[in-house]
Amino acid sequence: GESVGLHLPTLSVQEGDNSIINCAYSNSASDYFIWYKQESGKGPQFIIDIRSNMDKRQGQRVTVLLNKTVKHLSLQIAATQPGDSAVYFCAENEYGNKLVFGAGTILRVKS
Amino acid sequence: NAGVTQTPKFRVLKTGQSMTLLCAQDMNHEYMYWYRQDPGMGLRLIHYSVGEGTTAKGEVPDGYNVSRLKKQNFLLGLESAAPSQTSVYFCASLDRGNQPQHFGDGTRLSIL
Numbered sequence: 001g002e003s004v005g006l007h008l009p010t011l012s013v014q015e016g017d018n019s020i021i022n023c024a025y026s027n028s029a030s031d032y033f034i035w036y037k038q039e040s041g042k043g044p045q046f047i048i049d050i051r052s053n054m055d056k057r058q059g060q061r062v063t064v065l066l067n068k069t070v071k072h073l074s075l076q077i078a079a080t081q082p083g084d085s086a087v088y089f090c091a092e093n094e095y096g097n098k099l100v101f102g103a104g105t106i107l108r109v110k111s
Numbered sequence: 112n113a114g115v116t117q118t119p120k121f122r123v124l125k126t127g128q129s130m131t132l133l134c135a136q137d138m139n140h141e142y143m144y145w146y147r148q149d150p151g152m153g154l155r156l157i158h159y160s161v162g163e164g165t166t167a168k169g170e171v172p173d174g175y176n177v178s179r180l181k182k183q184n185f186l187l188g189l190e191s192a193a194p195s196q197t198s199v200y201f202c203a204s205l206d207r208g209n210q211p212q213h214f215g216d217g218t219r220l221s222i223l
Contacts, residue, residue, distance in 0.1 A: 032209045043115075043201050043214035044154070051209060089153055097142055097161075097208050098169065101153030 012108045019077040021105045023090035028071060032093035035064060035075045038104070039086045047075070047088075077107075085109045113137050115215035117202050123221045124192045132187040132218050134202030142205035143185035144169075144212065145177060147198040154201060160185055192222045 013019045025033070031052040036044035050057045050064045050073075057064050063076040073090050087106050091099040116135045124130060134143065141162050146154040156169030160179040174196060176188045185204075189196060199219050203212040 034211050036211075036214075041216070043203075043216045046211040046213070049211055091153075093209065097205055098144075098156060098159065099154075099212060101155075103151065103153045 009103070010106045010108065012110060013080050015080060015082060015109055015111050017080055019075075019080045019084070019107060021075045021077075021088050021090075021107065023073040023075075023102055025071050025073060025090075025092050027092060027094070027100075028068075030092045030094065033064070033066065033073050034091045034093070034099070035062075035073075036089045036091060037084075037086045038089065044089060080107075080109050082109050082111055115202055115204055115213050117200075117215035117218050119218060120216070121219045123223065124189075125223055126192060126194060128192050128222075130189055130192065132189075132200055132202075132220075134185045134187070134204075134215060135183055136185075136202075136204040136213070137183065138204060138206065138213065139182070140204035140206050140213070141182075142207075142212075143179065144203040144205070145175070145185065145187045146201045146203065147171065147196075148201060148217075149198050157187065157200075194222050196220065197222045 034049045035047045038044045048059045048062050048064050061078045065074045087104045089104045091101045118133045144159040145157040148154050155171050158177040160166050163182040166177045178186045199217045201217050203214045205212045
């Protein structure tokens with residue numbers, strides 16, 4: 001089946017800077033996307049989601065952008081903090097409410 | 112407010128042994144899922160359930176069985192454990208479509 005992928009496996013940023021994590025998806029029929037954060041020893045934690053009828057959605061310090069033309073998803077984290085260090089996954093909702101996950105991007109925040 | 116609870120948290124098995132992983136959710140969600148996560152990879156779907164009494168195969172179902180006798184519980188069984196099944200197993204639940212799945216904190220399983 002089709003899968004979701006990530007461009008950058010590791011991202012290092014300075015504390016206080018903005019972070020951008022990218023994701024490419026291949027199933028043009030997907031209508032719902034989710035970003036998860038996973039800390040060491042924990043399960044994935046929901047950050048933000050977006051439906052295909054939207055281009056942008058904002059949360060607290062996080063923004064998700066969806067570009068359906070090029071099948072690209074990004075997660076922007078403003079004023080990155082040490083507590084943001086984790087692995088970030090994008091996931092695509094397949095038919096039947098099944099998620100397809102990308103491999104993940106490691107975000108490292110330098111103090 | 113427990114959410115999704117997985118037991119046990121850690122387990123070591125010998126090749127050929129069997130065991131059952133338990134997932135319990137207290138949110139009255141219809142859908143439940145079992146995933147495995149291997150180093151450097153995203154989560155892969157093993158089996159899932161769209162309601163009490165139903166189960167279906169995911170991407171990597173071989174060597175596993177599941178049961179959903181009660182709405183709040185989803186059991187994952189390994190019939191004859193193999194070293195290739197060494198992984199971290201995550202359970203998730205979902206209320207309805209186009210909503211985020213809620214995950215437990217995983218079971219770390221090593222098979223020697």
